[in-house]
Amino acid sequence: EAGVAQSPRYKIIEKRQSVAFWCNPISGHATLYWYQQILGQGPKLLIQFQNNGVVDDSQLPKDRFSAERLKGVDSTLKIQPAKLEDSAVYLCASSFRQDRSDTIYFGEGSWLTVV
Amino acid sequence: AQSVAQPEDQVNVAEGNPLTVKCTYSVSGNPYLFWYVQYPNRGLQFLLKYITGDNLVKGSYGFEAEFNKSQTSFHLKKPSALVSDSALYFCAVRAPGSGYSTLTFGKGTMLLVS
Numbered sequence: 001e002a003g004v005a006q007s008p009r010y011k012i013i014e015k016r017q018s019v020a021f022w023c024n025p026i027s028g029h030a031t032l033y034w035y036q037q038i039l040g041q042g043p044k045l046l047i048q049f050q051n052n053g054v055v056d057d058s059q060l061p062k063d064r065f066s067a068e069r070l071k072g073v074d075s076t077l078k079i080q081p082a083k084l085e086d087s088a089v090y091l092c093a094s095s096f097r098q099d100r101s102d103t104i105y106f107g108e109g110s111w112l113t114v115v
Numbered sequence: 116a117q118s119v120a121q122p123e124d125q126v127n128v129a130e131g132n133p134l135t136v137k138c139t140y141s142v143s144g145n146p147y148l149f150w151y152v153q154y155p156n157r158g159l160q161f162l163l164k165y166i167t168g169d170n171l172v173k174g175s176y177g178f179e180a181e182f183n184k185s186q187t188s189f190h191l192k193k194p195s196a197l198v199s200d201s202a203l204y205f206c207a208v209r210a211p212g213s214g215y216s217t218l219t220f221g222k223g224t225m226l227l228v229s
Binding site for chain 2: 006040098103104106111
């Protein structure tokens with residue numbers, strides 16, 4: 001079974017530039033998550049989708065971050081304009097349902113460096 | 116609010132010795148608990164989870180974890196450590212019940228096996 005696919009794996013941009021990350025979840029998984037992992041910290045949820053609807057985006061900095069999940073499958077996370085503190089790993093994850101006992105499976109991550 | 120504490124930033128173990136990575140949690144009700152491992156430049160890999168039932172949960176790569184409700188702990192263990200077990204380990208918790216609930220992670224513990 002294919003896992004969660006993410007691209008690009010690595011990106012270096014200058015501050016104030018924009019960047020977009022793409023995610024394809026495990027086939028059949030209705031719930032999709034974007035997490036931000038800053039060096040030395042645990043992952044922090046940015047946004048959660050159930051099919052193509054947003055369940056939780058309370059920790060998404062909406063002045064610069066946006067995310068969409070068109071057609072309830074692939075998702076894109078965009079940052080514009082980027083700040084130095086956005087340097088982090090952006091992890092996409094998916095689960096079969098939104099049930100609290102469901103296992104969440106993570107992709108390899110997109111590593112962003114803002115200089 | 117739910118939270119997870121991983122009191123050790125780093126654990127050092129000799130190969131062949133047993134290992135323990137500690138995790139304590141705070142949540143209302145009986146929690147759902149998870150362990151993930153992260154190898155260098157990789158994403159998080161699921162190891163095991165406790166939902167209900169037997170307090171000793173067995174997972175991937177020979178790891179197991181013991182749920183202790185009275186001590187609100189969910190320590191990760193392995194009887195004999197391998198050098199290849201060296202990685203960053205995350206404990207995570209989710210509150211029980213229906214409806215939406217986020218998965219909250221600890222800050223991680225680096226395991227070094229030499």
